[in-house]
Amino acid sequence: MATAPDPTSRSGAEARLALPKYADVCAAAERLAGRAVRTPLLESPWLNARIGGRLLVKAEPLQRTGAFKFRGAYNCISQLDAAARERGVVAYSSGNHAQAVAAAAHMLGAPAVIVMPNDAPAVKVAGTRRYGAEIVSYDRATEDRAALAEGLARDKGATLVRPYEDCDVIAGQGTVGLEIAAECRVRDIAPDFVVVPAGGGGLMAGCALALSAELPDAALYTAEPSDYDDHARSFAAGARQRVRDMSAATLCDALLPEQPGERTFAINSSRVAGGVTADDDAVLGAMAAAFHELKLVVEPGGAAALAAVLNGALETTDKTVVVVASGGNVDPDVFRMALDRGADHA
């Protein structure tokens, strides 16, 4: 399933790694047609007024399993042959990728084993179990989830579905970008900025492949929690940087990888303008804004791009901004915090 290096690539790293191309994103869109939800691009007058421009929100909480991750998982697993499907799939994830792999495997008749941290949100563990996946727990402080999952896959002859360092997963996530571009064409919208939450950077990488081809005038930005700003610092440094303190507190459980992926950074470093950040308070305010203005349930990590933009991370006066709300799998207790915080309505 690996894709040959793109001879037109703009970065040195792209020549050394197997990387997906724009055409792979288009092929993923064909596989996902009728399987993934084509999520709407929502807006509200209050959000527009708040940024002094026009703000459109790609509503991926409405995706199957409540997050964009279904796209990549399905694109990957649907390409396995019958024998490989029978041997099954293995994945490691703090939650959204877990549910996505479990659901896609279930749809495609493949057994799934998911390695999840023992502190993953209850809603994500329950959601994963519901699709019939077997859950293997690990301790985030002391165990290496990738090594654990690789061992399980080896033992079973199963396929490891990585959360972002995989060409098919990146290509699948890129269908978010294709849909944004298609909707903008239909509605005659020309975005100045597109802002995408980033953990490992797979969603941003897929969207960057799609959007650099289809909306080349839009400047692309990653959005991260303030203390997990490895993408932002990596773009500034021109090389992958690590999170400084992996013990820093954040509500954004979906955005915790320690550094950008090698493949995702190879794609993003030449296509993304930079990274913006948001703290927990801004994230809760963005969740409240999505509740009031869009009637959309967004989880903390999924609200990072909306939070950064509402908090003034970019100069948005008279600009058109698309943000991806990437997921909505949030425990009620955390959602109550957002309702208590409120949305800074005048």
Added chain:
Amino acid sequence: MATAPDPTSRSGAEARLALPKYADVCAAAERLAGRAVRTPLLESPWLNARIGGRLLVKAEPLQRTGAFKFRGAYNCISQLDAAARERGVVAYSSGNHAQAVAAAAHMLGAPAVIVMPNDAPAVKVAGTRRYGAEIVSYDRATEDRAALAEGLARDKGATLVRPYEDCDVIAGQGTVGLEIAAECRVRDIAPDFVVVPAGGGGLMAGCALALSAELPDAALYTAEPSDYDDHARSFAAGARQRVRDMSAATLCDALLPEQPGERTFAINSSRVAGGVTADDDAVLGAMAAAFHELKLVVEPGGAAALAAVLNGALETTDKTVVVVASGGNVDPDVFRMALDRGADHA
């Protein structure tokens, strides 16, 4: 803007009243293209398992102004000529129609005056004011809102946009039904039941025009609060019945009209199979289910159809059911009640 009686009508009342036809719903869809959100039809494995069949939810909280009402208001006001637009529009509403008329008028350059009860949810009053509409308050117990609004319209030479007794409003709401039918065709879904929340019955009437033409094998049902079951009793009696006790407590502020509209009942009585109901506890459970399973914010009245179906009002084993979630304008305090109630997850 009135439409001639339909010569193929199936009820006596249809011959006496100006009523919209299927073609009027199709014409409304053309006016609304690119203006209204084409809302998705969402599903989740847990909701499917819960009813022992397949359950699809039409997500109208994602509509402009947070409810389906925008469709009818825009279809009506967009047909006014320049002079009529300048004189403006008047509407009376407990909330969702108010916001819809205010927003549609704002988009079309018409001033709007909205008559709202002094106990309307704060979120709906604030939402209406935000579109620049003038608000006139009245007391639900002692004042006649229709007479008040008619007087205001007469004084200003403005057009009264009725919440449901209007051919253009009914035709606009019917685009919900057209979209359900179109999406079912694309996804090869054949609904056995379509269940629609009913206050005055305009959404049901519009959907009935669309669905009796496009999905004639689907049985149509209204959904109402238990103590406001005037549609259900009217269908059973074959004539319009009144709510027995207008002081009964309900969270469903959007579904309080005292009886079905004359026009809406003329359309519905020959096309709707019957009415189902849900109490406040079932409504809160349905709101929690939409939060957990669909990442959708639904208001109490908007959740009536989902609540009735999840509560077993229809025999759904092996059936395919479409419910309309009609709106999402809910105060945070009421939403917290739904989160506290939970969704009966196993």
